[in-house]
Amino acid sequence: MSVQKDLFYAETHEWVKYLGGGRALVGVSDHAQEEMGDVAYINLCEAGEILTAGDSLGDIESIKAVSDIYCPVDGTVSKVNNELLDDPSLLNSDPYGSWLVELENVTENSELMDSGVYEAFISEN
């Protein structure tokens, strides 16, 4: 199980990568994919949706169960990762390369954890 250094994490196990210029990528952590197990389907919101941190971004359906995913920051969905929707197993093999959506007009969320805090958070829970 790995935690990537340059990302910020939510308690619900999504990660954010700030790209600069108000843009960001959002995905789920290695810990989350390991807990969910083999992913069968991913359902995501559509480009153009304006989201507030905590809003639903969609859900991830694994063989075992379905898990809701939440947007960790405020922003507007500019792109969804269609390659991942076509092959959801990428989320298991490469959780930090498999972003779910790209956001623009992002407001950074100071409540998110850096990698060190997140690592401690998952080892406690």
Added chain:
Amino acid sequence: MDLKTPLYDTHVRYGGKIVPFAGYLLPVQYHTGIVAEHMAVRTAAGLFDVSHMGEVKITGKDALKNINMLVTNDCTGMYDGQVRYSPMCNENGGVVDDLLVYRNGEDDYLIVVNAANHDKDVAWMKSKISGDVKLSDISAEVAQLALQGPESKEILLKLTDEESIPVKYYSFKAGQKVGGIECIVSKTGYTGEDGFELYTAPENAAELWEKLIEAGSGLGLIPCGLGARDTLRLEASMPLYGHEMNDVITPLETGLGFFVKMGKEDFIGKNALLAKGEPSVHRVGIELIDRGIARDGDKVIKSGSEAGYITSGTMCPYLKKAVGMALVGKDVNAGDEVTVEVRGKQLVAKVVPLPFYKRSK
């Protein structure tokens, strides 16, 4: 406090993700994941720890008479070394458990029950038996490993002789040596695939596990957890207690009529089943057309009205289809289009015949 099977340390060492299940700590999967474990069983072989299952010995001159009263199938005329599947009903025709009956000899039987029902079953059976019969719960003295998949026999042959391996499905050979370890070798399983279940003493379980893993290393054998056990049985459309049957669902409603011998003089639940008559529901297969996975309890809707519910559902790794079994009214049949209410959404699905998967001979 959850119990550990004799293989607990082995699972931890093999990277098993441990969860509580039916009072035991068991691996739901290993690092390989459910899909890889499921596929190994369909295409090569998988090894499962099923030591949580309960074993009850029933012996004595009246053993058969009592078993025939307890279970719905007819155990008369079984041969030594034969296994028979049966539901066991309550007085109302609901199912107490489904089980396997092993005949060791004329007056000597072994009953294998579900872990989740073990205490209830033993109490139930004890309260119902009478005459010259002895019931002993030997669950703590028995470990069980399931070796399943098309390569199972090849793997066993590396550890034992051809004569020690039963040929017929639902038969067994007791007192065999597998890798030098005494076992009952039973040609049974819960995966829809060819395979064996090996019963041995708890102190030998870890060694037997290692020997099987080593014997199967060149043949694609991997350890498998409860997750794959569930997707395999569901893909093969085998019922699971607590899902396709329970204290109120009768074996006739859930499509196990073949294992209910109404012609038998008597058995517990017979009168209730007779009184209920032809069941108004039946078990069908549901295949989702829309994206999504139906789960236990989701409503099945036909032409706008509720027709029944999903009893088990998953994404089948081998068939690569999202399917479920459902108990629905008799007016819902294979070929019908229905919807399944999954998390508030109506997903289009079709009714299909069972089983979803059947191995080619």
